[in-house]
Amino acid sequence: MSKFAKRMTTMEKSAAVIRNLFGNMNDPEIISFGGGAPAIEALPIDIVREITNEVMRIDERGVEALQYGGVMGLPDLREVIINDLLAPKGVKGSIDNVLITNGGLEPINLVCQLYIEPDDVILVESPTFVHAVEIFEMFQAKCISVDMDDNGIITEDLEAKIIKYKPKIVYLVPTFQNPTGRTLSLDRREKIAELGSKYDVIILEDDPYRDIRYSGSDLPPIKAFDETGHTILANSFSKIFSPGSRLGYILANDELTAKLFDSKTATNSHTSTLSQVVCAEFFKRGYYPAHHKKICDLYRERRDVMIECIDKFFPEGTKRTFPDGGLFTWAELPGGINTTELLVESTTNPEVKVSYIAGESFFIEGGGMGNNCMRISFGGVNPEKIIIGAEKLGNLICSKLA
Amino acid sequence: MSKFAKRMTTMEKSAAVIRNLFGNMNDPEIISFGGGAPAIEALPIDIVREITNEVMRIDERGVEALQYGGVMGLPDLREVIINDLLAPKGVKGSIDNVLITNGGLEPINLVCQLYIEPDDVILVESPTFVHAVEIFEMFQAKCISVDMDDNGIITEDLEAKIIKYKPKIVYLVPTFQNPTGRTLSLDRREKIAELGSKYDVIILEDDPYRDIRYSGSDLPPIKAFDETGHTILANSFSKIFSPGSRLGYILANDELTAKLFDSKTATNSHTSTLSQVVCAEFFKRGYYPAHHKKICDLYRERRDVMIECIDKFFPEGTKRTFPDGGLFTWAELPGGINTTELLVESTTNPEVKVSYIAGESFFIEGGGMGNNCMRISFGGVNPEKIIIGAEKLGNLICSKLA
Numbered sequence: 070m071s072k073f074a075k076r077m078t079t080m081e082k083s084a085a086v087i088r089n090l091f092g093n094m095n096d097p098e099i100i101s102f103g104g105g106a107p108a109i110e111a112l113p114i115d116i117v118r119e120i121t122n123e124v125m126r127i128d129e130r131g132v133e134a135l136q137y138g139g140v141m142g143l144p145d146l147r148e149v150i151i152n153d154l155l156a157p158k159g160v161k162g163s164i165d166n167v168l169i170t171n172g173g174l175e176p177i178n179l180v181c182q183l184y185i186e187p188d189d190v191i192l193v194e195s196p197t198f199v200h201a202v203e204i205f206e207m208f209q210a211k212c213i214s215v216d217m218d219d220n221g222i223i224t225e226d227l228e229a230k231i232i233k234y235k236p237k238i239v240y241l242v243p244t245f246q247n248p249t250g251r252t253l254s255l256d257r258r259e260k261i262a263e264l265g266s267k268y269d270v271i272i273l274e275d276d277p278y279r280d281i282r283y284s285g286s287d288l289p290p291i292k293a294f295d296e297t298g299h300t301i302l303a304n305s306f307s308k309i310f311s312p313g314s315r316l317g318y319i320l321a322n323d324e325l326t327a328k329l330f331d332s333k334t335a336t337n338s339h340t341s342t343l344s345q346v347v348c349a350e351f352f353k354r355g356y357y358p359a360h361h362k363k364i365c366d367l368y369r370e371r372r373d374v375m376i377e378c379i380d381k382f383f384p385e386g387t388k389r390t391f392p393d394g395g396l397f398t399w400a401e402l403p404g405g406i407n408t409t410e411l412l413v414e415s416t417t418n419p420e421v422k423v424s425y426i427a428g429e430s431f432f433i434e435g436g437g438m439g440n441n442c443m444r445i446s447f448g449g450v451n452p453e454k455i456i457i458g459a460e461k462l463g464n465l466i467c468s469k470l471a
Numbered sequence: 472m473s474k475f476a477k478r479m480t481t482m483e484k485s486a487a488v489i490r491n492l493f494g495n496m497n498d499p500e501i502i503s504f505g506g507g508a509p510a511i512e513a514l515p516i517d518i519v520r521e522i523t524n525e526v527m528r529i530d531e532r533g534v535e536a537l538q539y540g541g542v543m544g545l546p547d548l549r550e551v552i553i554n555d556l557l558a559p560k561g562v563k564g565s566i567d568n569v570l571i572t573n574g575g576l577e578p579i580n581l582v583c584q585l586y587i588e589p590d591d592v593i594l595v596e597s598p599t600f601v602h603a604v605e606i607f608e609m610f611q612a613k614c615i616s617v618d619m620d621d622n623g624i625i626t627e628d629l630e631a632k633i634i635k636y637k638p639k640i641v642y643l644v645p646t647f648q649n650p651t652g653r654t655l656s657l658d659r660r661e662k663i664a665e666l667g668s669k670y671d672v673i674i675l676e677d678d679p680y681r682d683i684r685y686s687g688s689d690l691p692p693i694k695a696f697d698e699t700g701h702t703i704l705a706n707s708f709s710k711i712f713s714p715g716s717r718l719g720y721i722l723a724n725d726e727l728t729a730k731l732f733d734s735k736t737a738t739n740s741h742t743s744t745l746s747q748v749v750c751a752e753f754f755k756r757g758y759y760p761a762h763h764k765k766i767c768d769l770y771r772e773r774r775d776v777m778i779e780c781i782d783k784f785f786p787e788g789t790k791r792t793f794p795d796g797g798l799f800t801w802a803e804l805p806g807g808i809n810t811t812e813l814l815v816e817s818t819t820n821p822e823v824k825v826s827y828i829a830g831e832s833f834f835i836e837g838g839g840m841g842n843n844c845m846r847i848s849f850g851g852v853n854p855e856k857i858i859i860g861a862e863k864l865g866n867l868i869c870s871k872l873a
Binding site: 070071073074075076077080081084087088104106107109112113114115117118121122125126127131132133134135136137138170171172174175178182183184185186200203204207237269270271297298299307311312313314315324328330331332334335336337338339340341342343344347 | 472473475476477478479482483486489490506508509511514515516517519520523524527528529533534535536537538539540572573574576577580584585586587588602605606609639671672673699700701709713714715716717726730732733734736737738739740741742743744745746749
């Protein structure tokens with residue numbers, strides 16, 4: 070058979086990580102702190118039924134929902150984004166600069182289409198979102214990691230690496246980061262927007278967790294500080310509406326928007342109008358505020374239970390983050406425990422049956438970086454199960470130190 | 472600002488064609504024979520409402536529709552494809568070899584990801600589907616055209632060009648082709664599958680119109696003759712269910728499926744599960760046969776009216792195809808009339824206000840090829856308007872010859 074293109078080889082490593090990562094997620098006996106999916110209770114099932122029941126009519130929005138749509142997406146959904154989601158965060162923009170994507174990963178793919186040639190450098194956080202790395206590697210980019218601390222990516226290291234490696238893109242998840250749950254501080258947000266302008270680098274701000282803040286004070290996106298168009302804001306409706314509807318968006322300047330139009334056309338023409346109509350009506354009919362409060366309350370409770378359990382059941386010397394939003398926390402274990410090896414035991418030992426994502430997966434550096442860390446998702450697990458699972462996992466970890 | 476990647480330049484020509492092509496489609500005063508969208512009457516609006524009303528419940532398929540789904544797509548929709556759509560056409564396959572895509576263009580993008588390096592050759596029909604060319608050019612491929620006659624692509628020319636150019640992919644729309652409405656004959660289908668195997672070339676069979684046959688005898692897809700896995704079958708639900716739901720699929724062998732899994736993951740993770748659930752239920756609840764009959768009857772009537780009008784109102788010497796299915800016909804005008812120039816007049820002259828797609832757009836050869844041709848869509852226009860529009864357009868053409 071014909072040889073595959075080189076990109077299929079360069080992406081192989083991260084693709085294999087992803088294929089393995091989600092292997093045991095569907096085992097019903099396992100309490101999974103692995104996946105990053107929203108809680109089932111956070112899916113607006115009844116609301117979607119109510120909406121479709123009203124709008125799927127020939128004299129309502131039935132034709133619009135089922136017929137071909139525009140490349141950029143439905144105007145009223147783009148208005149929702151500008152007026153309801155971005156304006157309150159201090160981001161100004163026109164609906165002409167918003168492109169609706171098929172979920173929150175597609176923006177990363179489309180931006181790579183615009184910019185990335187083989188061997189181009191992309192700077193990422195350490196640790197970073199492994200799905201994004203897979204995309205970057207498919208485009209044959211070289212990913213180089215930038216140090217983080219509890220306030221997110223360290224801007225001194227970032228600037229030094231921008232100068233050294235002349236990257237095309239800096240990719241980051243500034244709010245309730247995947248995988249650490251950390252949030253980039255205000256001064257660094259401003260600084261990063263400036264670095265983009267100063268060094269002519271694209272700052273790709275991937276911000277899918279931002280709208281699920283349940284404690285602490287809100288921070289403006291990096292995009293709010295962008296004066297030159299170097300920051301591209303990507304977001305998703307997966308966490309605030311539904312992942313299955315596959316809706317996300319990009320906000321970019323005029324020049325980039327014109328190119329994004331072309332790359333979206335040549336990827337899949339446009340995003341599901343059925344999903345778009347339902348999502349637009351979800352906001353326009355005023356369902357969002359109550360739904361938002363409900364899911365924030367739900368995730369806050371789960372975070373509190375999880376943090377309490379980690380502090381109670383995990384061994385002394387465990388470090389963990391305290392996320393003010395989002396779906397997961399990040400734990401660093403003491404005593405040289407290897408979380409990749411532990412995962413095999415924690416998922417197969419019938420006394421435990423608990424999964425998480427091993428920290429190594431999120432470090433592009435390799436060489437064992439993060440092999441004492443774990444990403445622990447609490448978003449999709451109810452409090453009772455969080456307590457059971459965290460106790461079992463904590464006991465297993467403690468047994469290794471005995 | 473940063474320089475765009477080279478692919479954004481190589482795709483610029485076809486991207487510009489596409490941006491212009493659909494410019495006047497939304498002018499309500501124009502009778503449009505331009506677009507390739509299904510008839511509004513062919514959209515199953517009430518059925519989708521009935522389905523969502525039943526399945527969008529927590530104890531039905533509500534969670535599945537709104538939660539993350541698998542990369543390959545919902546198993547039951549893939550079963551529908553294998554059992555209801557492919558088996559009756561003589562194509563065998565396992566659901567493990569079916570990947571659900573975001574519409575019918577995405578398969579072309581994903582297959583390019585698997586194979587295409589800059590400067591690789593892709594053979595296409597002459598004329599061919601301009602959106603596919605845009606994708607090929609984004610991947611920096613060189614498109615080379617193969618001659619067609621009334622029975623589709625000419626296999627002798629195809630074989631000679633396979634030998635000469637060593638293409639990675641042969642791309643064709645074998646049934647009710649876009650833009651000509653022509654159908655590839657049975658013996659050529661068999662021959663093309665053989666050429667793929669013999670010369671180790673991927674045959675990308677894009678077959679979105681196949682299931683809308685309303686006269687003549689059905690023919691098996693090229694894929695039915697494939698014994699080595701060199702033929703990849705791509706199809707879409709846009710014409711038989713709904714374009715807005717953005718559903719399509721690829722059938723490929725095991726090796727390719729594994730790679731398609733990776734490239735789909737790195738494009739947008741998976742296709743809308745909301746759309747997939749509704750579409751799967753559309754078939755499983757038995758709505759399809761009656762809907763299919765309804766839309767075939769509708770399109771047959773429109774084809775008959777359009778063909779009759781062309782024969783009546785267009786000048787002597789006009790050649791046109793007689794499609795046994797699909798949404799358009801192709802006309803070649805006598806007397807050196809330039810259809811690109813004529814389009815300006817036909818859309819702006821208040822006595823005419825009729826659009827079509829100028830033939831030149833579909834020829835990658837340039838140099839005026841096809842500039843006396845037009846693609847005439849009848850699928851989305853009701854019979855009364857077809858008569859009015861075709862008479863006005865025919866009269867305008869005749870006036871040029873007077």
